[in-house]
Amino acid sequence: MYRIERDRSRFREIVRGRIREDLRKYLSSTELLGRRGDKTVSIPVPQIELPRFRFGDNKKQGVGQGPGKKGQPVDGDAQDGDGAGGAGENPGQHILEVDVELDELAEMLGQELELPNIEPRGDRLLSADGGRYTGIRSTGPKSLRHFRRTYKNALRRTIASGDWDPLAPKVVPVREDERMRWRKENPRPESSAVIFHIMDVSGSMGREQKDIVRIKAFWIDTWLRSQYDNLEVVYIVHDAVAKVVDQETFFHLRESGGTKISSAYDLCLAQIQERFRPEDWNIYPFHYSDGDNWSARDTERCVGLLRDEILPRVNQFCYGQVKSAYGSGQFKKDLDSSLQDSERLVTANVDDREGIAEAIRIFLGKGR
Amino acid sequence: MVHVKNLPSALKPIALQIEAIARDAGLDFFEVVFQGYDARDVNALAAYSGFPVRYASWRFGMEYERLEKGYSWGLSKIYELVINNDPTYAYLVRSNSLLEQKLVIAHVFGHADFFKHNVWFSATERKMVDLMESHAMRVRRYIEAVGQEEVERFLDIAMALDNLTDPFLPLRELRAGKPKRTGGNQSERARAAFEAVSGGAVRRATEPKKYDGPSKPPTFDILGFLAEAADLEPWQRDIVRIVRAEAYYFMPQRMTKIMNEGWASFWHSRIMTRAVAGPDEIIDFADCHSGATMASPGQLNPYKMGIELFRHAERSGKDLFHMRAVHNDTSFIDAVIDEEFAERHGLYVYGKNQRTGRVEVVDRDWTKVKSQLLTNLTWGGLPQIELVDADHEGRGELYLRHRHDGRDLQLDAAAKTLEQVRELWKRPVNLLTQEEGQGRLLCADEDGVQVYETDEDGSVPARDEDDDDARRAS
Numbered sequence: 001m002y003r004i005e006r007d008r009s010r011f012r013e014i015v016r017g018r019i020r021e022d023l024r025k026y027l028s029s030t031e032l033l034g035r036r037g038d039k040t041v042s043i044p045v046p047q048i049e050l051p052r053f054r055f056g057d058n059k060k061q062g063v064g065q066g067p068g069k070k071g072q073p074v075d076g077d078a079q080d081g082d083g084a085g086g087a088g089e090n091p092g093q094h095i096l097e098v099d100v101e102l103d104e105l106a107e108m109l110g111q112e113l114e115l116p117n118i119e120p121r122g123d124r125l126l127s128a129d130g131g132r133y134t135g136i137r138s139t140g141p142k143s144l145r146h147f148r149r150t151y152k153n154a155l156r157r158t159i160a161s162g163d164w165d166p167l168a169p170k171v172v173p174v175r176e177d178e179r180m181r182w183r184k185e186n187p188r189p190e191s192s193a194v195i196f197h198i199m200d201v202s203g204s205m206g207r208e209q210k211d212i213v214r215i216k217a218f219w220i221d222t223w224l225r226s227q228y229d230n231l232e233v234v235y236i237v238h239d240a241v242a243k244v245v246d247q248e249t250f251f252h253l254r255e256s257g258g259t260k261i262s263s264a265y266d267l268c269l270a271q272i273q274e275r276f277r278p279e280d281w282n283i284y285p286f287h288y289s290d291g292d293n294w295s296a297r298d299t300e301r302c303v304g305l306l307r308d309e310i311l312p313r314v315n316q317f318c319y320g321q322v323k324s325a326y327g328s329g330q331f332k333k334d335l336d337s338s339l340q341d342s343e344r345l346v347t348a349n350v351d352d353r354e355g356i357a358e359a360i361r362i363f364l365g366k367g368r
Numbered sequence: 369m370v371h372v373k374n375l376p377s378a379l380k381p382i383a384l385q386i387e388a389i390a391r392d393a394g395l396d397f398f399e400v401v402f403q404g405y406d407a408r409d410v411n412a413l414a415a416y417s418g419f420p421v422r423y424a425s426w427r428f429g430m431e432y433e434r435l436e437k438g439y440s441w442g443l444s445k446i447y448e449l450v451i452n453n454d455p456t457y458a459y460l461v462r463s464n465s466l467l468e469q470k471l472v473i474a475h476v477f478g479h480a481d482f483f484k485h486n487v488w489f490s491a492t493e494r495k496m497v498d499l500m501e502s503h504a505m506r507v508r509r510y511i512e513a514v515g516q517e518e519v520e521r522f523l524d525i526a527m528a529l530d531n532l533t534d535p536f537l538p539l540r541e542l543r544a545g546k547p548k549r550t551g552g553n554q555s556e557r558a559r560a561a562f563e564a565v566s567g568g569a570v571r572r573a574t575e576p577k578k579y580d581g582p583s584k585p586p587t588f589d590i591l592g593f594l595a596e597a598a599d600l601e602p603w604q605r606d607i608v609r610i611v612r613a614e615a616y617y618f619m620p621q622r623m624t625k626i627m628n629e630g631w632a633s634f635w636h637s638r639i640m641t642r643a644v645a646g647p648d649e650i651i652d653f654a655d656c657h658s659g660a661t662m663a664s665p666g667q668l669n670p671y672k673m674g675i676e677l678f679r680h681a682e683r684s685g686k687d688l689f690h691m692r693a694v695h696n697d698t699s700f701i702d703a704v705i706d707e708e709f710a711e712r713h714g715l716y717v718y719g720k721n722q723r724t725g726r727v728e729v730v731d732r733d734w735t736k737v738k739s740q741l742l743t744n745l746t747w748g749g750l751p752q753i754e755l756v757d758a759d760h761e762g763r764g765e766l767y768l769r770h771r772h773d774g775r776d777l778q779l780d781a782a783a784k785t786l787e788q789v790r791e792l793w794k795r796p797v798n799l800l801t802q803e804e805g806q807g808r809l810l811c812a813d814e815d816g817v818q819v820y821e822t823d824e825d826g827s828v829p830a831r832d833e834d835d836d837d838a839r840r841a842s
Contacts, residue, residue, distance in 0.1 A: 003421065004412040007429030010520075014426050048430065050528040051784030053751050058776040058804060061719040061730065063741045065663050073726040074718050096434060 015045050015098045016108075023112045027360070028353035030211055033218050033251075040099040041222075048096065106226030109219060113360060116367035118227045118282075118315075133181045140180030149179040193228040193282040193315075195221065196271070198264045200289035202239040203256035204326035212322050213288040214251050216356050220286060223364055228282065234271060238264035240294065244271070260294045261287075261331065262301040269309050283314040286363070290324035291331040299331060303338045311344045316368040319347040320359050344368070375404035375460060375469075382644075383473050389643045390477040394689060395635065397480035398494075399455035402473065404462040410446050411435040413459055417618065418451035419500045423507035423610070424516075425523055447660075448472040452483040452621070454494040467645070467652045474639040478632030485693045486627070488620040491538035496617055503610045510603040522604055526591075526611040528788045531750050533612065534588035535619050541582070585755045590768070590789070591615065593755055598792045608792070622748040623696040630674015631692050633661060637675065676713060677704045697745045701738065710734035743773060751777055753799070766793055769826075770801035777801050779808070783817040786810055800826050 019026070026032055026043075035042050064074060109115065136146060154173035158164050197217050199205070225231050235250035236242055239257040242264040268285055276283055293299045311317055321332040332347050339345050346366065348359040370387045372380045383402060390397075405413065415432035416422045438444035447468060449459045458476040460469060483489050493499050511519045583592035595608040621628065637657060645653045661672040681704050682688055691700065709715075715737045719730040731737070746752075752771040760767040766789065770777055782799065789812070790797040796813040800822065807822035820828045 004415055004428060004432050007415075007424060007426060008432050009429070010424070011426040011429030011433060050427070050524055051781050051788060052528055052531060053753055053770075053782055053785050054778055055751060056776040056778035057720070060775065061717055061740055062668070062744060063715055063737055064668055064718050064729075065714045065716070067714060068716065068729045070729050070732060071721075073721075073724075073728040096430065097437075098433070 027357045042097040135182035135184040137182040144181040153177040192230040194232040196285035198236045198287040202259040209322045242267040265305045278313040291329040318363045369399040371401045395481040423504045450479040456480040474636035478635035491542040530615040532590035626674040633675040634678040766797040768799040786812040
């Protein structure tokens with residue numbers, strides 16, 4: 001019966017090939033955003049049907065039934081539906097959505113951009129789950145008594161002591177025979193990571209700039225999720241003041257006003273100190289801005305914060321500068337010149353959507 | 369004879385009871401085998417159009433994926449599948465309620481009778497389960513011999529052309545008495561006719577230009593022509609034949625969709641309400657029945673259309689059994705739909721308003737409605753494309769003509785499909801069609817497809833490489 005599974009996996013293989021071919025396209029479009037579930041992304045795959053001779057829609061008329069006067073619109077998509085003309089003709093011209101595992105998508109991304117796997121810092125052994133009752137002990141609560149093992153011991157003892165009478169088989173366990181189940185812990189390396197997505201939402205960041213940030217954040221999340229079992233994401237937006245927001249707000253907020261980048265760095269640092277101890281977490285702040293800071297003095301403060309407080313605590317700090325009509329792009333120059341010897345700081349320019357892939361490669365290409 | 373497999377034993381006497389009622393009412397069918405399956409398995413079978421074994425193709429996998437999605441989202445559910453075969457196989461979903469099973473069993477007898485007696489099915493293979501299996505085996509052998517990719521690529525080409533067939537050919541051949549009437553039963557005669565059209569597996573590759581087989585131009589059976597006349601490897605030729613044979617097997621179902629569903633629904637309704645459903649079941653029956661025959665506004669449900677056509681024919685005193693034997697959807701609608709019918713069921717013609725982009729009611733005149741329905745259903749609802757010449761202007765090129773009936777082809781898709789024809793034929797292939805009233809000639813050669821404007825008579829004014837009118841379509 002499950003012959004069909006072979007055809008299905010062949011189909012999926014073809015679809016994956018398609019997605020892989022088109023990965024660059026997905027890397028620069030918002031198409032996949034909002035299509036991510038917990039474990040999978042549903043990707044719309046058009047045009048996988050075989051070509052066929054079929055009617056166009058120049059004069060596509062059909063027959064329907066129901067009320068309505070001449071000229072009255074028919075509700076729904078009568079032109080695509082199973083009208084009389086559609087009875088049996090051209091099935092399946094619609095777009096099919098295919099679920100792809102996040103890990104698989106990440107793998108494609110990794111291959112496309114040649115990303116190295118990340119070596120997590122420190123390998124703390126944590127008792128990650130509650131363990132399983134696979135061990136045996138001679139002590140423990142009666143409720144955990146392993147009947148078969150206990151009985152076997154008792155039987156062995158009875159036979160060895162010569163009390164065994166096959167005609168009147170009777171086995172009485174004593175205290176020494178008893179065996180209890182015991183929980184064995186499975187310590188395994190815990191790898192947890194936290195991403196900070198920090199975005200400048202000041203007036204100069206337009207819709208296109210935000211879309212670029214969005215796409216980038218999506219792919220970075222996807223990649224890091226495949227690298228860590230436990231990933232937390234913190235969204236921070238800032239103009240002159242910074243605040244922590246939820247995902248929805250992060251992507252849709254439109255603020256205006258000045259820009260004080262240090263406010264965001266302060267908040268990020270506070271979060272790290274309060275919630276994400278560097279000993280336990282791999283920390284990845286990503287900051288996106290158009291590079292226009294309020295004052296040179298604030299930029300100085302940012303550099304100081306990064307050098308003394310943030311960089312020592314994080315795996316890598318990424319600054320992505322999105323080109324906008326208004327931004328001067330000064331901030332990246334300042335960071336680069338004052339922190340050029342820091343390995344943990346990575347900066348990249350994103351001029352347009354095509355640049356997203358390259359920026360991701362720069363950010364994630366170091367395997368930190 | 370009825371067999372019930374893999375279903376609750378209580379269904380066996382019910383199936384027998386319904387069979388007796390159906391036979392009393394005048395239905396007649398081959399042996400029917402009811403088999404119970406889980407919904408997943410029925411989806412898998414449906415992806416294979418009802419057959420347990422088909423050749424390997426990703427397209428079936430895609431269909432399965434689609435059905436599974438629809439099922440798991442609760443958008444669609446298959447109650448039953450019936451295949452035209454002797455014995456007739458019917459798959460029931462095990463999770464159906466008892467009432468649903470009764471309804472479905474009655475419905476199946478309707479289909480089974482239709483398959484056996486409708487003339488359009490008379491030339492179909494009745495041992496199709498076996499034939500499909502042998503097709504699958506042959507394809508598997510080719511995969512082993514030349515490799516998966518190669519065979520898959522070629523299968524895709526052949527399948528893209530599987531509607532380049534002549535719906536009337538098998539019946540014509542049967543009528544022409546081409547097969548030897550060995551005095552065998554109907555099924556054997558049909559098979560002989562079928563083998564005659566499908567060319568048999570033994571015929572050798574012939575020189576293309578000398579080809580003088582049954583599907584020589586002018587013909588609509590372009591796939592049949594290509595199978596025999598194109599310069600192909602033996603395994604490729606066999607694959608084209610396989611695809612063609614299966615296309616001809618399915619063609620009558622395409623041509624009688626409304627009738628077939630209508631007939632089955634007509635009988636399940638009659639059998640259930642007159643004999644089978646108890647007073648405690650009649651509400652559930654009505655619920656289930658109306659779900660299947662529901663006509664949402666702006667759409668036309670073949671179940672609903674079909675059942676109403678039969679009811680209307682019965683009211684008009686027509687012989688239903690005769691009608692189910694001789695008609696296909698077009699001739700049936702032509703015979704049955706009148707003003708009263710169109711009015712009673714609120715039929716209208718819809719179309720797109722070019723100005724607003726909305727789809728709206730265009731006309732309620734019953735003659736317009738009828739002619740629109742007939743237009744849409746003619747030729748199995750497919751564009752009519754004819755092979756006019758296989759040695760066009762002495763260059764060994766194919767010349768195809770689209771018989772334009774007011775509906776344009778989708779030109780992009782047509783260009784891509786034409787390239788597939790060229791892949792098989794290996795020499796240039798031309799297609800004459802129209803776009804918005806303007807004649808167009810599509811020419812596919814190894815560099816792609818060019819589109820030319822043509823004069824009234826289909827000739828291209830100045831066919832030149834540098835012609836400004838020429839545009840690359842792909």
